[in-house]
Every structure is written in structure tokens, then in C-alpha cells.
Amino acid sequence: MKNKSAYPVVVLVLLLSGMLLVSFKNATSYVKKAFPYKKEGLTERQAAAHLLSRFTYGAKPGQVDEVVKMGLENWFAQQLAANQPEDRVEQLLAGYNSLRMTNEQIARTYPKGGQLLKMAIRDGAIAKDAVKKEKENRAEYRKALQAYMLQNNYKLQNELNRELQNQKILRATYSQNQLQEVLTSFWFNHFNVSLSDNDCARFIVTYERDVIRPNALGNFETILLATAQSPAMLTYLDNFMSAAPTDASSAEQERREQRMRQQLRRQQPGLSPVQQKQVMERVQKARKEQGLNENYAREIMELHTLGVDGGYTQQDVTQAARVLTGWTIFPGLNGNTINRKEQAANSNGNSAYFARQGFVREGDFLFAANRHDKGEKVVMGTRFPAGGGYEEGVKLINMLAKHPATARFISSKLAVRFVSDNPSKSLIDKMAKTFTKTDGDIRQVLLTMVSSPEFWSKEALREKTKSPFELAISSVRSLNAEVTNPAPLAFWIAKMGEKMYAYQAPTGFPDKGQFWINTGSLLSRMNFGLALVSRRIPGVQLDLAALHQNREPESAEHALRIYSNYLLPERNLDETVQRLTPLVNDPEYSTKVNNAASKLAPDQEDQLMEEEEVMLMNRKGKERQARKKTAARQEQASNGQDMMLAQVVGIIIGSPEFQRR
Amino acid sequence: MTSRRGFLKSGALALFAAGLGGVPNFLAQAAGSSKILSPYKKNKVLVTIFQRGAMDGLMAVTPFTDEYLQKARPGLFMSAARSAANPLIDLDGRFGLHPAMEAFAPLFREKRLAIVHGVGSPNKTRSHFDAQDYMEAGTPFRKGTSSGWLNRAVGLLGHEAATPFQAVSLTSSLPKSFYGDHPAVAISNLQEFAIQMRGNARAANAAANSFEDLYDQTSSTLLNRTGKESFEALKMLQKTDVKNYKPANNARYPNSPLGNSLKQIAQLIKMDVGLEVAFAETGGWDTHYNQGTAQGTFARNVTDLSQSVLAFWTDLEAYQDEVTLMTMTEFGRTVKQNGSNGTDHGRGSCMFVLGNDVHGGLVHGQVPTLAIENLEDGRDLPVTTDFRSVFSEVAGRHLQIEQANVLFPDWKGNGIGVMGRV
Structure with a gap:
């Protein structure tokens, strides 16, 4: 019983x-002991503000209080867990269809510009010479093309890129799992791919969604392998075309050349244009298929793992490239069916046979055994015996992920991102030790960083310069503004020097203040502040009075202090306030601003809008919205006090203090 | 740092301050009397134009006596015969300039303009992205190069930037050519180089004063220094009426992106704000469809290119000794026309170099007879001159840069004699 x-x-x-x-x-469970900020002379509130400035896209009003109440360590643990509900983000992104598509669906829905035209001509939707007459019949031609797109559910590639950029802005602004978003951006930039590469561009949505974000707080080797097998990276750094070098003197090679020549000779005007083109493409493809491409092998060592001084040689790069031959994109995705063998690897009847041949398929990734260099390789002293296949690449990646130089290089990049442009050796040593001990557990490395006094030291405070993206999002967040259309913000971010997802070089954007701050970009930052608060950035709505619960500040100086505190919580604001006080106390000033504002007719202002802004606005429906907003703005402008407040807030956003985090 | 600040304080700015403020047509004055005004050695300026999309060099500068070419391009080939409707401009009995580029003809005859034909990259890639990337980085086999060749050129000038306008790209973001450690700035429109309050000049002024004050006080060296430079630069530009600029000699810039870019580069040169390396770009050269002949897409493009450059050169008459201009494009196009009256991605193309110390009036480089066995990969005008050979010679001679191994790290070749006044 x-x-x-x-x-x-x-x-x-x-x-x-x-x-x-x-x-x-x-x-x-991640945070076992208290963060050592007190020893560094910080109050709990200052420490909370510092924490928020490094691991979020900017503190929201009241967030310092929240973090203090919750406990700094608990807040950080919650961010590491990255499991806060994202109802708001999901709701905002509901209409972004591309975010839920596979690579194949994206390729089908968003054909490349030239491709779209070709298809429309092929399908008889527009006459071939319509392109020529475009000038004369622009409207008609466009209409036909639009109808064709609608009928086939095709969309412009620009729309895909816009959804990609917009979702980043919305997530950064509204996500509850801020650290995950910050790290997604960090790893994307570390494993950079670029919209400027047209072939790679349409793989970027899935790259960020499936490769980067889910692994941002995970294990380094996992994310490294995932990037290595992603269509975006395979295209961007050319590994998709890297194949075992063929012996130039071989009989096969000779036959191939012979065939090429014959094909070319046969290219008499009798061949149809389409046939001619096919021949040309085949010749080109045949050339492309030969040989090794070292681009990815070099960058995985130099940029992704070991670092430029990581102790490898050119010989190692070539050997690693041979190991990675055959790592390619699953055929058909890119319109780049590589050859019959690889295509057959797809068809179900043959898949068992091809698996026996050593082909491996993993989603959109294909290991094409027939393109793999089966000879012996030695990379940094490690031997890869002859006859190997797919597993060689996995072994290489494992080896690179576990290399001590990688532990140091990744730790150093994280420290540069989160602590200072020039992090101390002692901090990097500690982080690298954790990296090695935990086999590249990114959470543990971050924890070591935050638990180190270096993170909280006076030298680290406000030491980082915000990127244009960080500046824009932190402005929006700290003013509790709503983003109803992110595109104009993206335009401003680009204008300030950060074309999102479009940094051309595989290095990613350099993560240092010197890169972001130059004479041109600094002026753009100041103008951004002024434009944002005077509601000249359509798609961002803010209400300064509501931010302060509609309580009227006692004086201009009081207002200055209140709003500085929203924007720059826990900073020493004496200097800023002192500098700006004469401005707000100038009796003439508010009259000046007021008069000028009321003189500004809405039409005139629209004319003054940037060309791109107008373009953005010109899309249907937006125009009406814009007119309504201009009216609202005018109403607002009639209140001199508000204009003045807006201008002061704009100046704070453009001030040196707000550029720092 | 002191030298840099010192120069600004005592030099250019002092000049602006000393009685020139408010001169409405500052440019006209500066243009006329710059040598007297400026006690400093004039800067040499290298102006580069990137033709993105790959220009068909064989149509721009056609080897018109080549029967193979005529056969390969039944719909695109143009004749130099006087009797033809729109004949090519015969340059030397072998090469003919596209008729829409007649603006270039006098420059060529005066031996100011040189053409280099069969120029391109040793890397056979026919991807726009890769080829532009390699060309701008100056390393045809390395994607990871973090700096651009023009940025490295700035580093080799041997003196610190005197002003923020040492290297200016007339683009919305920095091109790869300008990536790197040395200061370079992208400005798409000089008029935007100001604190903007949309028609509210007084409020803008007040805001500018506040900003200047705040940046003057900040403890961050980077923000403090750059802030000062920004406001100095802004004041430099404010002294001139950028908006109502009147080009000299009635030069007429086409109202195109390239025309506007070159016009603004000319303004910067005349303002004497320390410009040494400038970059502009032009698009639309990827002529797969209906390339056209005497009229059409290609003709429009070369009209714009040649007229923009001619306007620039005319406008800068007083500065021509200081300026060299060079065009570049990532590769050429197929010898044979394709099925849609266009051309596909090829290899060699041609480039134009303009300046008073250029070995002009000549088509440099080698263009073989375009029989199939002479073509690269059986289809393209072969690359007979490495682009680095021209770039390093032009930049090296004009800007007096040595150390070609820094400019183009993996390269040991020589120039081809495109520079040197004859």
C-alpha cells in the first residue's frame, strides 16, 4: 500500500x-556567476545600458529598468536562449511570401531580368521587336509584360531583394530575441555573400533563413558546414564549378577540343539562333567544367576560419580546393544542369545507384562524385588518402573548425563586434580558450566575453561606432517609432554607406568605426536625424509627445534633458545638454523654425524629395498615403514648440554621442 | 595630423576666407586665375570611368578591313566607306570609330586621345560580377582582396590627404576600386553635401552650427576629426554655387548620369579642393539584344560617353595639363553576333585614355585578324594586353606612383607606351 x-x-x-x-x-544555466561590472566602476543601470547597447539594436524606452529588474545575468541568459515569442514579427512579415519559399520556388517566381524578357518573347507574350520599339510603345510594352507576369505569377527580382531588406529592418526593430538578430547579422557578414552578384542574389533569402539564423547561437562547425553547402556560398565563391583538373594532354581532352571546333565550324547561318546559342553555351560550359577553382578554398581559410595569418600556404589552398571539388549546387536550381550523370542522381530510379557511386544530396547541395578529384591531398600536414569522396570535405571543415588559429580568429572577430575595435589580447585569449574547450560553442564564447572585466572596462564603454543600420534602427527603437514601410529606411541606410546585403567583397563590411565614418557619411547621418524627426522619412511614424506620455516638458531645457535620456540612457549628458541649451533658449529660434516650416508648401517639399524616395512613393496607394502624411505634417508644423522639439531630437540623433554604442 | 590640419587652416580654407566669400561666380574666377590664386603645386588628377556591363570594343573601334568580322556580324558590321549611310570614322586605315563617337575624333586627331585595343583580364571569367570585381581589386585571380586598386593608388601618392576630397567617387556607395584603408568618399550629388532642412535654410544653419559645436567637443578622436573635416568640406563647397554651375567654353554636358558625374568632377577640380583620384561609372553596355548600329542602344551609349568626355575636356581647358582620363570595362563581347541582334560576353575590349601627356592619336595593342583560329576560345577577341599594364602605366606616369607591385601585387609586366607626349 x-x-x-x-x-x-x-x-x-x-x-x-x-x-x-x-x-x-x-x-x-548559461550564466553561472555575476557579471563583473561593479569592479569596473559601473552602476547596475549603467551596466544594463551597456549590455543593451552591445547586444540589441538599441534600448527601447524603459528597457534599462526592465533589465535591471530582471537581473542582467538573467536577461542575457534569456537572450542566449533566444526563445522569446515573436508574434509581432510574424504578424509584420506575414505578407512577405518569399520568406517562406524554397530556393526552387524563388528561382521560379523571381526570374532574372533578362530571363523574364526572354521567356515573355518565347511565350509570345511580347513580340520580339517590341523590345526595340520600347521607346515608342513604352506603356503598351510594359502593360503586356505586366500581364504576362501576372498570368504566370512571376515577380521582379527587385521585389525579392526588397522583401529581404525589409524583413531585416522589421526583425531588428521588433524582435524580442535581439541577440539572435545581432548575431545573425554578424555571421552573415562573417560568411558574406552579396546581392551585387546576380547569380547568388536569389539564394540569399534562404541563406539567411536556413543557414545563418538557426545557427547564429549554435556551434561554429555546424554553421561553417552549412555555409559550405549553401547555394549562396557555392555560387558567390565559385565552388559550384570547381572540378578535378583534367589532364590537358589526355585523349579525352583532345577529343573534347576537337568536338568544340567542329561545333563551331558547323555554326553556319543555317543554324537557328537558338541552336547557335546552345552551341556557344555548351562550349562555354565545357570550358567551365574543366578545372579547379580555388576561390572558396582560399576564403574558407583566410576569411571564415584561420585568418590571413593562420599558418597556411598557397599549397594548402590548392590542396583544400582539390578536397572540395564536386561540392556543388543541386542541378536544375540555377538552370545549370551540369551533366547527365548529375541530373540522373536526382531521378528516383537511379538514386541508389548514384549513392553507391558516392553522390550525396543534402537539400540543394550536391556532392558530384564524378567531378571530385580522387587523388591524394595533404592540407596543412593532414593527409587525405587517394580514393576519397564527400567525407574528405567534411573532414577538412572539421579540421579547420577545430584549428587553434580559428579559435583565435573567431574570438577576435566577436570581440571586435561586441567589445572594441581593438580588443585586448587577454580577452581574446580567454575567449579562444573557451572556444577550444567547448568545440566552438558560440554561446559559451559570448559568455566568457561578457564575464570578463574587459567587456565592462571604461575603455570599452561607448567605444564602438554604430553602423548606419544600427544608427537607423536604434533611432527608431529609442523613440518607440513604428515602421510601417521599411523601404525608405533602407534607402537612408544605403545613403549613409551601408547597402544592405550588398557588400561586394567576401570580407563583409569592415567592422570598425573608421570604415563607417567619413566626411560624406557623417553629414548623411546628421541629415538622417533631422529627416527622421521632421517626418520626412515616409514609412516611419513617431510621436514625440506620446513618448513622454503627453506630458508637457516644463521648459525647453527640461525637454532637452528628457529626450536625451530616451535616446542616450545612462550616458553623461551634461556636455550635450550644455551645448544645445543656447539653441533651445534662443527666443528667435523657434520663430525661425516655425516660420520657415509654414512657408514650406507640401508640393514644394515633394519636389525636394530624393529621386529614389519619390520612386518608392510612386507605387500605387503610397501616393495617397504620402499626401495624407504631408497634411498631417503641416498640422504638426503649425505647432512651433513641436517643431523645435523635433529639431533638437534630430540634432541629438546626429550628434557624436549617438553615433557611439 | 598636424600637417593635414595645418594645411587646411593655413591653406585652402584661408584662401576661401580671405575675401572670396560670397563671390557669386567663384568658379569663373578660379578657372581664369587658378595658378595665381593657388600658391601650392597643382595636383595631378586621374579620372576613371567604369563602363559597367562590358562594352563591345569591336563596335566602338572597328577593325573595318577585317572580312571575318564582317561575316560574323551581318547585322552589326558597319562600313567606313564614304558611300555608306553612316560610315565609321576612319582613324588609320584599319580602325574606324563608331560614328556616334564623333566627339572623340578631334581629340584623337590632336593626339590627346589614345585607344588601347584587345585589352582585358588574364582571368577568363565571363561573369560581370567576377570580372568587375577582379578589375577593380586589380587582382584577377583573387576574390579576397580587400582593397581596390585606386585606393592603393591614393596610398602611394606619398602625401596625406590635404582635404576630404582627395579621392571622390561620384556614386551612391563606394565602388570596389575605392575600398581600402585610405580615405575616399562617395558623393552622388555635390548639392547634397550640406545639412538639409528642405527649403528651410535658417533652421539648417542653426542645426549645422549645433552639430559643428557638438563634434568639436566630442572625446572620440575619429568623430571629432571627421566632424571637423565634414564642416570644412561643407564650407568649401558652400563658397561656390554648385547648383548654378556654368561650364567654361560653353561646354555642354549631356543630361545623363555620366554627364552629371563628369560635370561635378570638373567642378571639384576647379574648386581646387585637393582632388587627385576621381571615379565615375556608366551602365547599359550589356548589349545582348538589339545592339543597333548607327542608331540604337549602343549608339546612344557611346554618344553619351563621348559627348560627356568632350564636354569635360572642353570645360577643363585651363586644367588639361593636370588631368588624365581613362575608361575601363570588365570584358568585351563575342565576335559573332547572337540570335537577337546583339553580342554575348566575350574577352578583349578597348579603352580610351585622354590627356596632354598621353601618347594619343594611335590605336595601341594588338588586334589579330578575326579568323576563328585566332580567337580566344574560338569565339572572342583575344586579350593581348593585360589591363594592369595600362592601368599601372597611366596611374604610374600621371600620378607619379612607383611601386607597381603595391598597385598590382601579383603582377610584374610593363606598360605599353600609352603615356608619353609625342
């Missing part, structure tokens, strides 16, 4: 403690 009745109790206790353990793990 006794035993029997004890059972449920034991089960219940076990269950409860199990639940407790789970929640404990989610919340605090």
Missing part, C-alpha cells in the same frame, strides 16, 4: 523537477 501510494508522488516530483530543470536551463 505504502509503496503504491508513493509512486504517483515520486512521479509528480520527478516531473516537476524536470520542468524546473528545463526552465532553469532556458533561463540561467
Whole structure:
């Protein structure tokens, strides 16, 4: 009896403690001891503000209080767990269809510009010479093309790119899992791919969604392998075309050349244009297929793992490139069916046979065994015996991920991102040690960083310069503004020097103040502040009075202090306030601003809009919205006090203090 | 740092301050009397134009005596015969300039303009992205190069930037050519180089004063220094009426992106704000469809290119000794026309170099007879001159840069004699 009745109790206790353990793990298991900010002379509130400035896209009003209440360590643990509900983000992104598509669906829905035209001509939707007459029949031609697109559910590639950029802005602004977003951006930039590469561009949505974000707080080797197998990276750094070098003197090669020549000779005017083109493409493809491409092998070592001084040689790059031959994109995705063998690897009947041949398919990734260099390789002293296949590449990636130079290089990049442009050696050493000990557990490395005094030192405070993206989003967040259309913000971010997802070089944007700050970009930052608060950035709505619960500030100086505190919580604002006080106290000033504002007719202002802004606005429906907003703006402008407040807030956004985090 | 600040304080700015403020047509004055006004050695200026999309060099400068070309391009080939409707402009009995580029003809005859034909990259890629990337980085086999060749050129000038306008790109963002450690700025429109309050000049002024004050006080060296430079630069530009600029000699710039870019480069040169390396770009050269002949897409493009350059050169008459202009494009196009009256991605193209110390009036480089066996990969005008050979010679000679190994790290070739006044 006794035993029997004890059972449920034991089960219940076990269950409860199990639940407790789970929640404990989610919340605090990562953070075992208090952050050492007190020793560095920071108050808890200052420390919270510092934490928020480094691991979010800017503190929201009241967020410092929240973090203090919750406990800094708990807040950080919650961010590491990255499991806060994202209802708002999901709701805002509901209409962004491309975000839920596969690469194949994206390729089908968003044909490249030239391709779209070709298809429309092929399908008889527009006459071939319509392109020529475009000038004369622009409207008609456009209409036909639009109808064709609508009918086939084709969309412009620009729309895809816009959805990509917009979602980044919305996530950064509204996500509850800020650290995850910040790290997604960090890893994207570390493993950079670019919209400027037209072939790579349409793989970027899935790259960020499936490769980067889910692994941003995970394990380094996992994310490294995932990038290596992603269509975006395979295209961007050319590995998709890298194949075993063919022996130039081989009989096969000679036959191939022979065939090429014959084909070319046969290219008499008798061939149809389409046939001619096919021949040309085949010749080109045949050339492309030969040989090794070292681009990716070099960058995985130099930029993704070991770092430029990581101790590898050119010989190692070539050897690693040979190891990675055959790592390519699954055929058909890119319109780049590589050859019959690879295509056959797809068809179900043959898949067992091709698996035996060593082909490996993983989603959109294909290991094409027939293109793999089966000879022996030696990379940095590690031997890859002859006859290997897919597993060689995995072994190489494992080796690179575990290399001590990688631990240092990744730790150093993280420290540059989160601590200072020139992090101390002692900090990097500690982080690298954790990296090695935990086999590249990114959470643990971050934790070591935040638990180090270097993170909290006076030298690190406000040391980082905000990127244009960070500047824009932190302005929006700290003013509790709503982003109804992110595109104009993206335009401004580009104008300030950060064309999102479009940094051309594989290095990613340099993560240092010197890169972001130059004479031109600094002026753009100041203008951004002024434009934002005077509501000249359509798609961002803000209400300065509501921010302060519609309470009227006692004086201009009081207002200055209140709003500085929203924008720059826990900073020493004496200097800023002192500098700006004469401005707000100038009796003439508010009249000046007021008069000028009321003189500004809406039409005139629209004319003054940047060309791109107008373009953005010109899309249907937006125009009406714009007119309404201009009216609202005028109403607002009639209140001199508000204009003045707006201008002061704009100046704070453009001020040196707000450029720092 | 002191030298840089010192120069600004004592030099250019002092000049602006000393009685020139408010001169409505500052440019006209500066243009007329710059040598007297400026006690400093005039800067040499290298102006580069990137033709994105790959210009068909064989149509721009046609080897018109080549029967193979005529056969390969039944719909595109143009004749130089006087009797033809729109004949090519015969340059030397072998090469003919596209008739829409007649603006270039006098420059060529005066031996100011040189053409280099069969120029391109040793890397055979026919991807726009890769080829532009390689050309702008100056390293045809390395994607990871973090700096652009023009940025490295700035580093080799041997003196610090005197002003923020040492290297200016007339683009909305920095081109790869300008990536790197040396200061370079992208400005798409000089008029935007100001604190903007949309028609509210007084409020803008007040805001500018506040900003200047705040940046003057900040503890961040980077923000402090750059802030000062920004406001100095802004004041430099404010002294001139950028908006109502009147080009000299009635030069007429086409109202095109390239025309506007070159016009603004000319303004910067005349303002004497320390410009040494400038970059502009032009698009639309990827002529797969209906390339056209005497009229059409290509003709429109070369009209714009040649008229923009001619206007620039005319406008800068007083500065021509200081300026060299060079065009570049990532590759050429197929010898044979394709099925849609256009051309596909090829290899060699041609480039134009303009300046008073250019070995002009000549088509440099080698263009073989375009028989199939002479073509690269059986289809393209072969690359007979490495682009680095021209770039390093032009930049090296004009800007007096040595150390070609820094400019183009993996390259040991020589120039081809495109520079040197004859």
C-alpha cells in the first residue's frame, strides 16, 4: 500500500523537477556567476545600458529598468536562449511570401531580368521587336509584360531583394530575441555573400533563413558546414564549378577540343539562333567544367576560419580546393544542369545507384562524385588518402573548425563586434580558450566575453561606432517609432554607406568605426536625424509627445534633458545638454523654425524629395498615403514648440554621442 | 595630423576666407586665375570611368578591313566607306570609330586621345560580377582582396590627404576600386553635401552650427576629426554655387548620369579642393539584344560617353595639363553576333585614355585578324594586353606612383607606351 501510494508522488516530483530543470536551463544555466561590472566602476543601470547597447539594436524606452529588474545575468541568459515569442514579427512579415519559399520556388517566381524578357518573347507574350520599339510603345510594352507576369505569377527580382531588406529592418526593430538578430547579422557578414552578384542574389533569402539564423547561437562547425553547402556560398565563391583538373594532354581532352571546333565550324547561318546559342553555351560550359577553382578554398581559410595569418600556404589552398571539388549546387536550381550523370542522381530510379557511386544530396547541395578529384591531398600536414569522396570535405571543415588559429580568429572577430575595435589580447585569449574547450560553442564564447572585466572596462564603454543600420534602427527603437514601410529606411541606410546585403567583397563590411565614418557619411547621418524627426522619412511614424506620455516638458531645457535620456540612457549628458541649451533658449529660434516650416508648401517639399524616395512613393496607394502624411505634417508644423522639439531630437540623433554604442 | 590640419587652416580654407566669400561666380574666377590664386603645386588628377556591363570594343573601334568580322556580324558590321549611310570614322586605315563617337575624333586627331585595343583580364571569367570585381581589386585571380586598386593608388601618392576630397567617387556607395584603408568618399550629388532642412535654410544653419559645436567637443578622436573635416568640406563647397554651375567654353554636358558625374568632377577640380583620384561609372553596355548600329542602344551609349568626355575636356581647358582620363570595362563581347541582334560576353575590349601627356592619336595593342583560329576560345577577341599594364602605366606616369607591385601585387609586366607626349 505504502509503496503504491508513493509512486504517483515520486512521479509528480520527478516531473516537476524536470520542468524546473528545463526552465532553469532556458533561463540561467548559461550564466553561472555575476557579471563583473561593479569592479569596473559601473552602476547596475549603467551596466544594463551597456549590455543593451552591445547586444540589441538599441534600448527601447524603459528597457534599462526592465533589465535591471530582471537581473542582467538573467536577461542575457534569456537572450542566449533566444526563445522569446515573436508574434509581432510574424504578424509584420506575414505578407512577405518569399520568406517562406524554397530556393526552387524563388528561382521560379523571381526570374532574372533578362530571363523574364526572354521567356515573355518565347511565350509570345511580347513580340520580339517590341523590345526595340520600347521607346515608342513604352506603356503598351510594359502593360503586356505586366500581364504576362501576372498570368504566370512571376515577380521582379527587385521585389525579392526588397522583401529581404525589409524583413531585416522589421526583425531588428521588433524582435524580442535581439541577440539572435545581432548575431545573425554578424555571421552573415562573417560568411558574406552579396546581392551585387546576380547569380547568388536569389539564394540569399534562404541563406539567411536556413543557414545563418538557426545557427547564429549554435556551434561554429555546424554553421561553417552549412555555409559550405549553401547555394549562396557555392555560387558567390565559385565552388559550384570547381572540378578535378583534367589532364590537358589526355585523349579525352583532345577529343573534347576537337568536338568544340567542329561545333563551331558547323555554326553556319543555317543554324537557328537558338541552336547557335546552345552551341556557344555548351562550349562555354565545357570550358567551365574543366578545372579547379580555388576561390572558396582560399576564403574558407583566410576569411571564415584561420585568418590571413593562420599558418597556411598557397599549397594548402590548392590542396583544400582539390578536397572540395564536386561540392556543388543541386542541378536544375540555377538552370545549370551540369551533366547527365548529375541530373540522373536526382531521378528516383537511379538514386541508389548514384549513392553507391558516392553522390550525396543534402537539400540543394550536391556532392558530384564524378567531378571530385580522387587523388591524394595533404592540407596543412593532414593527409587525405587517394580514393576519397564527400567525407574528405567534411573532414577538412572539421579540421579547420577545430584549428587553434580559428579559435583565435573567431574570438577576435566577436570581440571586435561586441567589445572594441581593438580588443585586448587577454580577452581574446580567454575567449579562444573557451572556444577550444567547448568545440566552438558560440554561446559559451559570448559568455566568457561578457564575464570578463574587459567587456565592462571604461575603455570599452561607448567605444564602438554604430553602423548606419544600427544608427537607423536604434533611432527608431529609442523613440518607440513604428515602421510601417521599411523601404525608405533602407534607402537612408544605403545613403549613409551601408547597402544592405550588398557588400561586394567576401570580407563583409569592415567592422570598425573608421570604415563607417567619413566626411560624406557623417553629414548623411546628421541629415538622417533631422529627416527622421521632421517626418520626412515616409514609412516611419513617431510621436514625440506620446513618448513622454503627453506630458508637457516644463521648459525647453527640461525637454532637452528628457529626450536625451530616451535616446542616450545612462550616458553623461551634461556636455550635450550644455551645448544645445543656447539653441533651445534662443527666443528667435523657434520663430525661425516655425516660420520657415509654414512657408514650406507640401508640393514644394515633394519636389525636394530624393529621386529614389519619390520612386518608392510612386507605387500605387503610397501616393495617397504620402499626401495624407504631408497634411498631417503641416498640422504638426503649425505647432512651433513641436517643431523645435523635433529639431533638437534630430540634432541629438546626429550628434557624436549617438553615433557611439 | 598636424600637417593635414595645418594645411587646411593655413591653406585652402584661408584662401576661401580671405575675401572670396560670397563671390557669386567663384568658379569663373578660379578657372581664369587658378595658378595665381593657388600658391601650392597643382595636383595631378586621374579620372576613371567604369563602363559597367562590358562594352563591345569591336563596335566602338572597328577593325573595318577585317572580312571575318564582317561575316560574323551581318547585322552589326558597319562600313567606313564614304558611300555608306553612316560610315565609321576612319582613324588609320584599319580602325574606324563608331560614328556616334564623333566627339572623340578631334581629340584623337590632336593626339590627346589614345585607344588601347584587345585589352582585358588574364582571368577568363565571363561573369560581370567576377570580372568587375577582379578589375577593380586589380587582382584577377583573387576574390579576397580587400582593397581596390585606386585606393592603393591614393596610398602611394606619398602625401596625406590635404582635404576630404582627395579621392571622390561620384556614386551612391563606394565602388570596389575605392575600398581600402585610405580615405575616399562617395558623393552622388555635390548639392547634397550640406545639412538639409528642405527649403528651410535658417533652421539648417542653426542645426549645422549645433552639430559643428557638438563634434568639436566630442572625446572620440575619429568623430571629432571627421566632424571637423565634414564642416570644412561643407564650407568649401558652400563658397561656390554648385547648383548654378556654368561650364567654361560653353561646354555642354549631356543630361545623363555620366554627364552629371563628369560635370561635378570638373567642378571639384576647379574648386581646387585637393582632388587627385576621381571615379565615375556608366551602365547599359550589356548589349545582348538589339545592339543597333548607327542608331540604337549602343549608339546612344557611346554618344553619351563621348559627348560627356568632350564636354569635360572642353570645360577643363585651363586644367588639361593636370588631368588624365581613362575608361575601363570588365570584358568585351563575342565576335559573332547572337540570335537577337546583339553580342554575348566575350574577352578583349578597348579603352580610351585622354590627356596632354598621353601618347594619343594611335590605336595601341594588338588586334589579330578575326579568323576563328585566332580567337580566344574560338569565339572572342583575344586579350593581348593585360589591363594592369595600362592601368599601372597611366596611374604610374600621371600620378607619379612607383611601386607597381603595391598597385598590382601579383603582377610584374610593363606598360605599353600609352603615356608619353609625342
